[in-house]
Amino acid sequence: MKNNLTPLEPKADKATVRRHNLSLVLRAVHDAGEATRAGVATHVGLTRAAVSSLVEQLLEYGFVSEGGKTSSGQAGRPGTVLRVARSGPAGLGVEINIDYVAVCVVDLAGTDRVRLVEHVDNRGVQPSEVLTRAARLAARAIGSAAEQDLAPAGAHVALPGLVTGGTVRQAPNLGWRRVAVEGLFAQALLALRPAHRPLPVSSDNEANAAALAELWFGAGTEGVRSFLYLTGEIGIGGALVLKGELLRGAHGFAGEIGHMVVDPEGPRCRCGARGCLEQYAGQSALLAAAGIDADAGVQGVAELERRARKGDSAALSAIEGAGRRLGVVVSGAVNLFDPDAVMLGGVYRELMDWLAPAVDRELALRVVSGLWREDGKRLRASSSRGDAARGAAGVIVREVLADPAAYAERDRG
Amino acid sequence: MKNNLTPLEPKADKATVRRHNLSLVLRAVHDAGEATRAGVATHVGLTRAAVSSLVEQLLEYGFVSEGGKTSSGQAGRPGTVLRVARSGPAGLGVEINIDYVAVCVVDLAGTDRVRLVEHVDNRGVQPSEVLTRAARLAARAIGSAAEQDLAPAGAHVALPGLVTGGTVRQAPNLGWRRVAVEGLFAQALLALRPAHRPLPVSSDNEANAAALAELWFGAGTEGVRSFLYLTGEIGIGGALVLKGELLRGAHGFAGEIGHMVVDPEGPRCRCGARGCLEQYAGQSALLAAAGIDADAGVQGVAELERRARKGDSAALSAIEGAGRRLGVVVSGAVNLFDPDAVMLGGVYRELMDWLAPAVDRELALRVVSGLWREDGKRLRASSSRGDAARGAAGVIVREVLADPAAYAERDRG
DNA sequence: GGGATTTGTTTATTTGCGGCACAAAGTCAG
DNA sequence: CTGACTTTGTGCCGCAAATAAACAAATCCC
Numbered sequence A, B: 001m002k003n004n005l006t007p008l009e010p011k012a013d014k015a016t017v018r019r020h021n022l023s024l025v026l027r028a029v030h031d032a033g034e035a036t037r038a039g040v041a042t043h044v045g046l047t048r049a050a051v052s053s054l055v056e057q058l059l060e061y062g063f064v065s066e067g068g069k070t071s072s073g074q075a076g077r078p079g080t081v082l083r084v085a086r087s088g089p090a091g092l093g094v095e096i097n098i099d100y101v102a103v104c105v106v107d108l109a110g111t112d113r114v115r116l117v118e119h120v121d122n123r124g125v126q127p128s129e130v131l132t133r134a135a136r137l138a139a140r141a142i143g144s145a146a147e148q149d150l151a152p153a154g155a156h157v158a159l160p161g162l163v164t165g166g167t168v169r170q171a172p173n174l175g176w177r178r179v180a181v182e183g184l185f186a187q188a189l190l191a192l193r194p195a196h197r198p199l200p201v202s203s204d205n206e207a208n209a210a211a212l213a214e215l216w217f218g219a220g221t222e223g224v225r226s227f228l229y230l231t232g233e234i235g236i237g238g239a240l241v242l243k244g245e246l247l248r249g250a251h252g253f254a255g256e257i258g259h260m261v262v263d264p265e266g267p268r269c270r271c272g273a274r275g276c277l278e279q280y281a282g283q284s285a286l287l288a289a290a291g292i293d294a295d296a297g298v299q300g301v302a303e304l305e306r307r308a309r310k311g312d313s314a315a316l317s318a319i320e321g322a323g324r325r326l327g328v329v330v331s332g333a334v335n336l337f338d339p340d341a342v343m344l345g346g347v348y349r350e351l352m353d354w355l356a357p358a359v360d361r362e363l364a365l366r367v368v369s370g371l372w373r374e375d376g377k378r379l380r381a382s383s384s385r386g387d388a389a390r391g392a393a394g395v396i397v398r399e400v401l402a403d404p405a406a407y408a409e410r411d412r413g
Numbered sequence C: 001g002g003g004a005t006t007t008g009t010t011t012a013t014t015t016g017c018g019g020c021a022c023a024a025a026g027t028c029a030g
Numbered sequence D: 001c002t003g004a005c006t007t008t009g010t011g012c013c014g015c016a017a018a019t020a021a022a023c024a025a026a027t028c029c030c
Helices: A014-032 A037-044 A048-061 A127-147 A181-192 A206-217 A283-289 A297-310 A313-337 A352-366 A388-402 A404-412 B014-032 B037-044 B048-061 B127-147 B181-192 B206-217 B283-289 B297-310 B313-337 B352-366 B388-402 B404-412
Strands: A064-069 A080-084 A088-096 A100-107 A112-119 A150-159 A162-164 A167-171 A176-179 A201-205 A227-232 A236-242 A341-346 A379-381 B064-069 B080-084 B088-096 B100-107 B112-119 B150-159 B162-164 B167-171 B176-179 B201-205 B227-232 B236-242 B341-346 B379-381
Touching (some): A014 A048, A014 A080, A014 A388, A014 B014, A037 A048, A037 A080, A048 A064, A048 A404, A088 A127, A088 A206, A088 A388, A100 A127, A100 A150, A112 A127, A127 A150, A127 A181, A150 A181, A150 A388, A162 A201, A167 A181, A201 A206, A206 A227, A206 A236, A206 A341, A206 A388, A227 A313, A236 A313, A283 A313, A297 A313, A313 A352, A313 B313, A388 A404, B014 B037, B014 B048, B014 B080, B014 B404, B037 B048, B048 B064, B048 B404, B088 B127, B088 B206, B088 B388, B100 B127, B100 B150, B100 B388, B127 B181, B150 B206, B150 B388, B162 B201, B167 B181, B201 B206, B206 B236, B206 B388, B227 B313, B236 B313, B283 B297, B283 B313, B297 B313, B313 B352, B341 B352, B352 B379, B388 B404
Parallel strands (some): A088 A150, A150 A201, A227 A341, A341 A379, B227 B341, B341 B379
Antiparallel strands (some): A064 A080, A100 A112, A167 A176, A227 A236, B064 B080, B088 B100, B100 B112, B162 B167, B167 B176, B227 B236
16 A cells, blocks of 8 residues: 555644543533533543543633533532633634625634625725725724624635635636735735734635535534535535535635536637536526626626516526526536535525526436435525625634634733 | 534543554554654654554554564664564455456555456346355455465445445446345355354445555555546446545445536436436447447457557547547536546546547636646546455555554454 | 432542663764 | 764653542432
């Protein structure tokens, strides 16, 4: 066997064990909402003594807080209630999109504490200008967070484009190429808050962040830990979550479903190829097929929905056509990935009622496992429209939860 | 944040640390081929004392063996050479395919030690009969292995079909539906070796096993740890390896690329849908397009290669057509997965020279990341034709390497 | 009010790694 | 050939973190 099995992980020692169990206890409290030391102990398998010691450290660090006594049920001494702290470390999510910039601060428990949105058309605007605007918004959000005793442990920037290693390789809808987002954003933010320690900045594709928002915060998707997520907007974005983990691919470009092929000889796409899905089920194509101005944007989609609701046959057949093509491509993706469900977001969410039958038909016909024939509840509407900022904030929160000690010690130094 | 983040991993304690480091040291020796305690220590970051203790345990268990002294180069006391033991635990791989059954025993170091193949047409034969035949072959292999002081720690069965939870859901090429492979095979093997402890049996798709063989044993693929693997045979199988890990999907059905759509209105496929890739680039379609008997099998492919080599225009255009369609579908898969490379196996391997240009053209045109335009060495021929049995054996070996203590203690009890 | 029960802490024990010293076994320079 | 230098592998001690067991505290139940 050769050496490309896996690069060897780091060694383990006492400190590793401690870090691991610290995270385990914190996440147990997190997931339970409210818990006691004894409850956590039986849940994670550690002794009460060990949990006590770990909780003590988490209290000291300020990651959990003690409440009253559990006056609950039956016999025995009541336990002390533990909750994830609602102040202290938090996640800062930033979403830069075509016609708005949004930032969002999420606390360790996962609740939105600050949310700011600024509507601006970012198309063709200098990247540095857009990022400076985003940084201004972020700085305001950090200020509001501070008033609530929250201190972001890092910022995660999501935007519609191919991003790898902190750089946007290309973002056609924004008109960006080779932009070092992380660096520029960090710099802009630092310039606005010169006295402060620089905030670690990471970045990702917007569809990925939205999919994570669906995973972590979506309603009605409990237990679905493997799904394909689609956003229909100007472009069609996609992301893949497998067993609770986002699949980023070897370079971070995974999930680009918008340019999968419907018909190799189809209409030319702005990507240079022919017959891409976007040309059939993208927002513009959808509107045009229904006889609505292709550039009408959100109003156009609302109009389409209105017409569909009225039973307008052009609208219905436009949606049906898009759905059929969507189904063809999505069935291919399902065959490749074998997810539990497919979530449709973006404009597809509003059109779900008319879109779903066509998509479902193709899926039932083409998914070889047959799972999609047997069970009709696998195609779902995403529960919230494009919450990429929140998902991005969640990425930071999850990092903290995964290694609380690292963050606590960073804040000391 | 909700509870579907990740189920909590097990707690960590001293024993966990020990197991982890034991595996780490064993794998370090494995990867190096030859190593000394001191070398391993610097490589994995443990102290020499710790490594000494771990190696002692590995020696006791029989996972590594000591050689002579390292009479190598410069100054200082020479170290004692450590190697992965060439006797003791091993992996048993079983491949059940359409026209043959193969078994293979691989030792911890990754070398083939026993290999048996039986050519039989398994189409339409009772599953229990096929599995009994495979078990007979396996029993013989275990016997040969025993003569070399090798004792398989488990068996991994690979076959062309959708397999989940130890059961084949469907295997169209074999004509199987709902067959409990693991149980039947284990039972058949036990019946042949009544005095022995039952061997743990696991199972998987054949393309997955072949992809793992490519990852672990493939020549010329060093460093490529993320790739899409394709086998062109009667059907077209696929598998996805991402960062050295096989992607099995939520139910184990991932990688089914053969029924991705080339043309939604194309010819009807045996799966019931229309225009599947298999209808354009499957072995039968390929031969038919070149004017060769579609059922001619391996001979047919050889004939096709001969004609292509001679410059026969019908053959060349048949291959080109298949390549174009393959390129269309593979570009979609690449957009979804973002692998580092695509490996073509099965019949595509022999036809690579004529197939690759067409596939490459589509990839360069359609992969949105642009990576496939910049670098032409991403499409490769698989290095060995269908070595699924070896890959399957590797799965067992890797399990042992990942937790040697577990296997050693199992063998004691 | 006494027994049962559950919680959280305290104390002693175990174990696996880090640090250090040291013997062993070589190279190198003179 | 000898002594300085290097490197390897192994004891020995200490530390940290978990386990095990005992105990005090707080509640329920009869």
